[in-house]
Amino acid sequence: MFVARDEALVAHNGEIANSKLSSQRFLRLSIDTKEEESYQFGWRSLQEQKSLRSIISIGDLKIQSGDSLTTFSSLRTLHVDSTRFSPLIESLHQLKHLRYLAIERCNDIKSLPENIHKMRFLQHISLNRCQNLVELPDNIAMLGELRFLDLIGTCVDIMPRGLCALTNFRTLLGFQAHMDGDWCSLEDLGSLPNLRHAELFGLKNVSASSFATKARLCEKMHLLFIALNCNTRMRNDGLITYRVCEKHQRIIEEVFDELCPPPCIQNVFIGQYFGHRLPIWMVSTATVTLSCLRILQIIGLPFCTQLPDVLCQLPCLEYLVVKTASAIKQVGPEFVQPNSDYQQPSSQIFVGFPRLQSMILVEMGEWEEWEWEENMQAMPALEKLTINVCKLRCIPPGLSFHASSLKILNIRGVNGIQSLEGFASVVELKLYNNPVLTRVSNFPKLQKLEILYCPKVELLQEMSALRRLWLRVSYSEKQLPLYLQSVNPSILLVDRCNAEVLASMALGNSGSEWNKFRHLRHVEAYADDGDIEKKWYLTYTSEPYSIETNISSRRQEFEQS
Template sequence: MELRDEINRQQQQRVVEEVIEKLRPPSSIRHLDMEGYSGCRLPYWMMVPATGAFKSLRHLRMDNLGYCNQLPNGLCQLPALEALVVNDAPAIKSVGPEFQSPSSLPVGGGIVTTRSTAAFPNLATLRMAGLCEWEEWHWEEGSESETTEAMAMPALKGLVIVNCKLSSLPAGLANSRRHALRELYLYKLGNLTYIENFPSVVELHVFNSPKLQRISNLSKLQKIKILYCPNVEVLQGVPALDSMEMEDGTMETVPEYVTTVRPRYLKLTCRKQLYESLITGSSSSEYDKISHIKSRTIDYISEDEE
């Protein structure tokens, strides 16, 4: 029975792949949504060099790719693509360098060398959510001689990553020459250990990343939210920090790193016992950790809410 079910599933996948291959969109398409695709491989019209025909595609969304184990390598060649969303692709474990820079790839028995211009030249928004087995993102930082225009995703302004196993963000993303990236949202990255070297990010949200220990060298960071990340020990290199929000219903003491930063405003939501200690004022040693921040909102999460 199990063998028969597996054979039937594979046959159905082949049919789905053949159908989606024939359903090649018109070259003038601007918005494309793909939802519930059950094939193992994405169609060839998403690969190099076929994607060169879609010069008007601005928004691409792919939801529920249950069996695809890799992202297509041709998306980076879309000249007008501004927003890319990938939701729920649990079979993807690794994103290779060909995703953001397919310099030379075998196609049809030969080698196709792609253009020397930037990959994803106009991509402003990237969201990767529900790639729950995603562990590796291979993207090396370019050479010192590389110009901003030549690096991948030079126009990227906002990045959202939700629910994956990445332990770090790639060097090619955390690039000292990357000046457009303004907003970084990292949710449920269970293996993430550090966030550093993002010179242009002004807003950072990090949520439910229990292994995160260090946030550093974000020279233009103005707003940060650290929610349910109990093991952060270091927050440094954030001279422009203006607003800071921290929330954790299990927080029993104020983290020491709060004493090293000087935001204008702090919002702290913690355990009720810590809340009561903080509102007693100068007699509390915990209060001393936040006393240098003059504008504050302090609240607590009751045990019933946890």
């Protein structure tokens, strides 16, 4: 705004924007009225702004019959979000000089106009989350300057033929693989040498691996990100909603084998993969194929029974996600140490996952065991670990011993774990809905601890650096947990507790809860009757001594409820 000075208007109030538009001319306009539910910005307010080069509009537009885009012959950038845009779509081709077009979350759009090819300077098209968009015009293949196309969140499942002519493509998101007789849309990708980011859906539709070969992914020397999705409906537990026969699974495996990315790839996403084994390039040749890989996400593995055993050898891997892998019951030592074929120089000690900084292992509902002994060095750079929704019985000793950089640990919905101890570097620990967890100890640097719905926790110890403790217990609990007497955080937050507990705390040294929090510097506690609003509160300060609460004044209301 400073550089553009009087040439630009950035507004978050429709009425103020209207007043300025009526008295001044602009080259660039950005208006966000999404939070103004009672106000619609009128498209006709712009009609006198004939010199506009850029329009960014977020929120509902009031478009009337007869409105069009014809006025804006100089427009280079048009971005509209969350509005009704279909009345203007037929005049879109009038924007002869447009370079950037984003029509996002506009659910009245079903297609783009057939004459879109007249916009010959167009480089960028985003139709992100236009949920009712079902098709693209064939003439889109005539936009020779097109570099970016985003179809994520649309219902487009057939790609127009001829995209192979758009050799300037850099980013292609939401590309659907489909068959048309003996032709597959993947073939068009083979002639796009400049691709940098590609997201492919519907790979379950490809009838033979030879079509995947023609995509020539391994030859795209600029490709940094690839997402490969079988794309079908899955339940939250990771089980597919229809059966996949062995023949179809074998075809899927062969198709993914041929979609091998080039060695320059940095980010790989595998989604809803229905093979029994992961692609060959991720298992046997990963150290070469994925030598530059920094980010790997594998989401939706209903049939794979084990994780790849060469990921630990990837020299650049920093971020790893495995989600919804319902067939994995055990993670063996091969996850953190190389297989027998790996040749390590005799003068070096192998360290698995040497640069891994963040790992997320979630919704692995049958996972029970993780083998990793202390003599296996791995994950020295790991800073954040999340384990969520599984049956894991214990944290492996190798993790707490070797993950010396671990700062944030999240354990949520782990049904088998009973104790958690020995993490010398962790400063933030989040425990949520772990039903059999009883003991948490030896966290000497821990500063922030969250315990939410872990009803069997009895012991907290060796947490001398603890500064903040957030506690949420079941509403049925009638007292604070005894382990509060063994810790000394600067701040205790008790969130949504039973109102009887709060009333007892409000009695101070004459109440049954006094000895559990009297030694703490500051306490905040909130209670309710099941509603999310915090109706009753208590604050306690030890020096100077102070208890403030509204529980006494509303005690009668509580008893009646």
